[in-house]
Each structure stands twice: as structure tokens, then as C-alpha cells.
Amino acid sequence: MWQxxxxxLDRSKHKYDVMxxxxxSCLDAVLTTQSCLTLSEQGGKRYTNNxxxxxxLPNQNATKWRSSHSLMGAxxxxxxxxxxxxxxxxRSANQYYVGSECLINVFEGEYSSRGAVLAAGKxxxxxxxxxxxxx
Numbered sequence: 001m002w003q004x005x006x007x008x009l010d011r012s013k014h015k016y017d018v019m020x021x022x023x024x025s026c027l028d029a030v031l032t033t034q035s036c037l038t039l040s041e042q043g044g045k046r047y048t049n050n051x052x053x054x055x056x057l058p059n060q061n062a063t064k065w066r067s068s069h070s071l072m073g074a075x076x077x078x079x080x081x082x083x084x085x086x087x088x089x090x091r092s093a094n095q096y097y098v099g100s101e102c103l104i105n106v107f108e109g110e111y112s113s114r115g116a117v118l119a120a121g122k123x124x125x126x127x128x129x130x131x132x133x134x135x
Contacts, residue, residue, distance in 0.1 A: 001021055001022070001023050001133075001134045002021065002022040002023070002024075002131045002132060002133050002134065003019075003020075003021060003022075003132050003134060004018070004020040004021060004022050004035070004129055004130070005018070005019050005129070005130055005132075006018055006128045006129030006130055007127065007128055007129075008039060008125050008126070008127045009126045009127070010125055011122065011123050011124060011125070016039045016040060016041045017039070017040040017041070018037050018038065018039050018040070018129065019037070019038055019040070020035060020036050020037035020038055021035065021036055022034070022035045022131055023035075030052065030054070031052075031053040031055075032050070032051065032052050032053070033050075033051040033053070034049070034050050034051075035047075035048065035049045035051075036048050047069070047070050047071055048069070048070045049067050049068070049069045049070070049075075050067055051065050051066070052065060052066055052067065053065040053079070061081040061082075062079060063078065063079055064076070064077070064078050064079075065077050065079060065088075065090075069092075072096075072097045072117070073092055074092065075090050075092050075093070075097070076090065076093070077090030077091070078090075084105040085102055085105070086102070086103040086111075087100070087101075087102055088100060088101045088102075088103070088115075096119060096120060097117055097118070097119055097124070098117070098118050099115060099117035099118060100115060100116065101114070101115030101116075102114050103131075106130075109132065109133035109135075110130065110131065110132050110133070111130070111131045112128070112129075112130050112131075113127065113128070113129040113130070113131065114126075114127070114128055115127055
């Protein structure tokens, strides 16, 4: 399990503290992730995301994923590895939401994430989040 802490910026650049958890599971070479994030200033508004990641093919540094997000609904995306970073791009099934994220491996057991989601071509939210593996 990973602990998540950071902030979101909405389209008006209002800052919301965010906290939560992120888990990774593997069964028969299929990775799944579950995240639950709570925004402090929106009455404890909670967002969940359940992701299934396709197995990596031999000699490949990219793969596809799909998820179910509590706000955006069905999402499809991809991961690409570049040195110490994981790049992700995604879009909702209805094409209304699109986004990207970069996770940088700060050191063993810690990643730092930057990302943004656009809704109908306008920024909905951007973020800076740190993920720290529980010991």
C-alpha cells in the first residue's frame, strides 16, 4: 500500500489538499491498482479509480490500461517508461476527458506525480501528489 498526499488545482487555480491511498496487486501477470483520494476542502469529496494494466510484452517499455473512475467513468490509457519516470496519457470513453501524468521515482519507495485533466478542451484539474510506500 502507498500513502498519497499533495494538492489539486482546479480551473480557477484554487488549491485543494488531497490525501489517500494507492494499492497495487498482481494476479496471473495482470496488474491492478486501486486508489481512493479525498479532497479536504470539498466536504471530504472522495474519488476512486480502479485500473487494470495489460501485461508488458517482452522487450517493451509501454503497455495499455483501462479503468473505472468515479468522476470520469470508463477510461483508457497507456504507460510508457522513460528512465526513472512513468508517463501516462488517457481519455474517457466518451472523449470528454483527456489527461496526462508523469510519475518520477524520487528514490526507493517514493514517487512524485504531476498531471492534468482537461474537460471539453479546458483544464479541469492539475495536481502534484507524492506517493510513499508504507513500510
